[in-house]
Amino acid sequence: MALLSKKDTSLILDPLADNNPITIQVLGICSALAITAELKASIVMALSVVFVLGIGNVVISLMRNIIPSKIRIIVQLVVVAALVIMVDQVLKAFAYELSKTLSVFVGLIITNCIIMGRFEAFALANGPWRSFLDGIGNAAGYGLILVIIGFFRELLGSGTLLGFKVLGDPIEKTGLYATGYENNGFMLLSPMALIVVGLIIWVQRSRNKALIEEN
Amino acid sequence: MAVNTDKNSYTVIFAAVMVVIVGSLLAFFASSLSEKIKENERLEKQQNILYAMGVNENEDEGSVNFVSTDRVAGEFQKYITEQLVIEGDQITKDDNAYLIDLKKQETVAKAGKTRKLPLFIGEKDGSKYYIIPMRGKGLWDAIWGFVALDNNLVVQGVYFDHKGETPGLGANIKQRYFMDDFTGESILDGTEYAGIAVAKGNNDPTNEIKDDNEVDALAGATITGNGLSAMIKESVNLYKSYLESIRAKN
Numbered sequence: 001m002a003l004l005s006k007k008d009t010s011l012i013l014d015p016l017a018d019n020n021p022i023t024i025q026v027l028g029i030c031s032a033l034a035i036t037a038e039l040k041a042s043i044v045m046a047l048s049v050v051f052v053l054g055i056g057n058v059v060i061s062l063m064r065n066i067i068p069s070k071i072r073i074i075v076q077l078v079v080v081a082a083l084v085i086m087v088d089q090v091l092k093a094f095a096y097e098l099s100k101t102l103s104v105f106v107g108l109i110i111t112n113c114i115i116m117g118r119f120e121a122f123a124l125a126n127g128p129w130r131s132f133l134d135g136i137g138n139a140a141g142y143g144l145i146l147v148i149i150g151f152f153r154e155l156l157g158s159g160t161l162l163g164f165k166v167l168g169d170p171i172e173k174t175g176l177y178a179t180g181y182e183n184n185g186f187m188l189l190s191p192m193a194l195i196v197v198g199l200i201i202w203v204q205r206s207r208n209k210a211l212i213e214e215n
Numbered sequence: 216m217a218v219n220t221d222k223n224s225y226t227v228i229f230a231a232v233m234v235v236i237v238g239s240l241l242a243f244f245a246s247s248l249s250e251k252i253k254e255n256e257r258l259e260k261q262q263n264i265l266y267a268m269g270v271n272e273n274e275d276e277g278s279v280n281f282v283s284t285d286r287v288a289g290e291f292q293k294y295i296t297e298q299l300v301i302e303g304d305q306i307t308k309d310d311n312a313y314l315i316d317l318k319k320q321e322t323v324a325k326a327g328k329t330r331k332l333p334l335f336i337g338e339k340d341g342s343k344y345y346i347i348p349m350r351g352k353g354l355w356d357a358i359w360g361f362v363a364l365d366n367n368l369v370v371q372g373v374y375f376d377h378k379g380e381t382p383g384l385g386a387n388i389k390q391r392y393f394m395d396d397f398t399g400e401s402i403l404d405g406t407e408y409a410g411i412a413v414a415k416g417n418n419d420p421t422n423e424i425k426d427d428n429e430v431d432a433l434a435g436a437t438i439t440g441n442g443l444s445a446m447i448k449e450s451v452n453l454y455k456s457y458l459e460s461i462r463a464k465n
Contacts, residue, residue: 035381035383037381038382044382069220075233092248153383188434
């Protein structure tokens with residue numbers, strides 16, 4: 001028997017494209033706008049969410065038969081908050097530098113609607129292994145969009161990628177800047193992130209007409 | 216065996232048990248790791264103070280590298296010659312002044328009492344550095360930093376940090392290109408303690424004009440920048456009388 005059945009594979013691959021959490025389910029928009037001004041921050045956030053959603057989904061799935069439905073949202077919130085805080089504490093004690101980089105993301109992860117969304121929609125109704133795959137898949141789909149947005153915002157807004165001056169030096173006027181090119185400061189602000197998300201949604205839906213919602 | 220998870224009694228018991236388990240788990244983590252975390256924070260403070268006075272391991276022009284944690288305690292002893300606590304007119308020496316919690320002292324000041332102001336005096340290659348710790352508000356949460364001044368109250372180096380500013384925007388106050396701009400600026404404007412303002416559109420992106428009490432702002436981080444300007448101005452004014460005495464000695 002293969003490690004991943006066809007259904008399992010689709011749990012991981014679907015959220016990357018045709019069932020993407022950001023562009024199709026429209027979840028996790030807030031953090032997609034907030035922290036994508038730099039590619040590096042996007043990557044860090046993407047990895048953190050893969051980790052938290054993967055484990056969180058498993059924990060919720062293991063508890064799914066004993067969680068009282070009346071307070072399930074509270075239980076989900078407690079699980080994700082406790083998980084994130086414990087990881088944060090361990091990092092602070094043993095990997096202080098890393099924890100400094102991640103500390104800004106802690107709050108964003110706890111309140112990320114993708115996490116609650118997947119707990120609610122998937123982990124409460126499925127076994128741990130499937131939930132794990134679903135968590136990884138959705139977080140990766142989310143991360144993919146974050147990286148795409150971060151790439152364009154950093155490239156067009158600051159003229160750098162991961163901090164490297166790929167377009168030349170804007171002050172010394174070298175590289176592309178010698179031709180009169182200027183960075184677009186608007187790219188660094190959140191409204192432009194929303195427009196980039198809109199463009200991605202447009203491209204995706206015009207490639208696959210089945211995704212266009214009927215009104 | 217199926218449990219009726221819809222019953223009220225079950226819900227209440229579940230909630231109670233969950234709170235106890237999660238609570239004790241978190242308490243266990245917090246208390247067993249707290250010593251290690253405190254130690255890390257202590258070393259970080261020493262690293263930050265040394266960084267501001269130029270004792271660091273920066274390699275190229277983009278990196279921010281502290282003295283490594285295993286050497287920092289020794290380097291701190293070596294370079295920081297005096298640690299002062301200024302309390303009103305009283306100035307006392309205290310070798311643990313760097314551990315003073317500025318946030319607590321702010322509360323003390325708000326209650327109408329005199330706050331303790333720590334100040335560090337460092338010496339490197341024959342010149343003296345006066346390092347002022349500061350704390351203020353950014354967009355989302357606290358920002359803080361250390362500013363090293365020379366005898367003429369000209370900035371020799373700074374270190375800024377933040378708790379939760381937006382990554383890629385306000386969080387860039389701890390980037391090298393931003394912090395380096397402060398070096399050479401004076402906190403004095405004539406005789407007034409003006410601090411250094413983070414200014415938009417001052418037509419000086421490379422920061423060549425060093426007598427304007429301004430550095431070039433970060434795009435998209437207006438509120439963090441304003442908070443930083445306010446923090447510097449407030450803090451240097453707190454230390455005004457001591458700084459005056461340094462100038463008088465000159």
